[in-house]
Amino acid sequence: MITIRTAELKDIKQIQKIEKDYYEGFCCPLDTLTNWIKKSSENFLVAEENNKILAFIFFEYFNRLKAIPFVHESENNKIKKYAYISEVGILNEYVNSEVLQDLFNIIANAFARNLHHFSV
Numbered sequence: 001m002i003t004i005r006t007a008e009l010k011d012i013k014q015i016q017k018i019e020k021d022y023y024e025g026f027c028c029p030l031d032t033l034t035n036w037i038k039k040s041s042e043n044f045l046v047a048e049e050n051n052k053i054l055a056f057i058f059f060e061y062f063n064r065l066k067a068i069p070f071v072h073e074s075e076n077n078k079i080k081k082y083a084y085i086s087e088v089g090i091l092n093e094y095v096n097s098e099v100l101q102d103l104f105n106i107i108a109n110a111f112a113r114n115l116h117h118f119s120v
Contacts, residue, residue: 002099004106007037007044007056014053015046015089022089036086045106047099055090057103059083061111083111 007015012033019027028036036058037044047055062082085107090100 002047002049002054002102004045004047004102006041007046007058008041009034009037011046011053011056012037015056018053018056018089018091019087021092028087045103047103053091054094054097055088055099055103057088057100057107058086059107060086083107 012030015033016027016030040058040060043060044058045056046053060083062084088100088103094100
């Protein structure tokens with residue numbers, strides 16, 4: 001059974017392994033992933049089965065649209081006007097499964113619950 005939960009520091013090695021495969025050799029530095037998990041763990045989700053991470057997604061909220069470098073510190077904004085997917089990854093053998101869609105659905109539902117009305 002696949003479980004979706006928030007990422008923990010102990011998951012970093014598995015996340016970096018998925019990143020290296022998914023992003024063809026690239027993975028975020030240890031300090032970046034540590035920062036993301038420590039500052040915004042509720043926004044860093046992993047899909048896991050039998051203690052093996054199958055996929056992950058890290059999203060953030062911003063109060064305005066702006067360019068963001070791939071590797072950056074989490075801002076953990078209080079105003080949740082825009083949801084931004086900072087990173088996503090999945091094991092090759094699960095690419096054709098519904099795992100990533102499940103993660104995206106959780107984010108969409110969380111964002112919908114946190115929507116506020118803004119005047120433009």
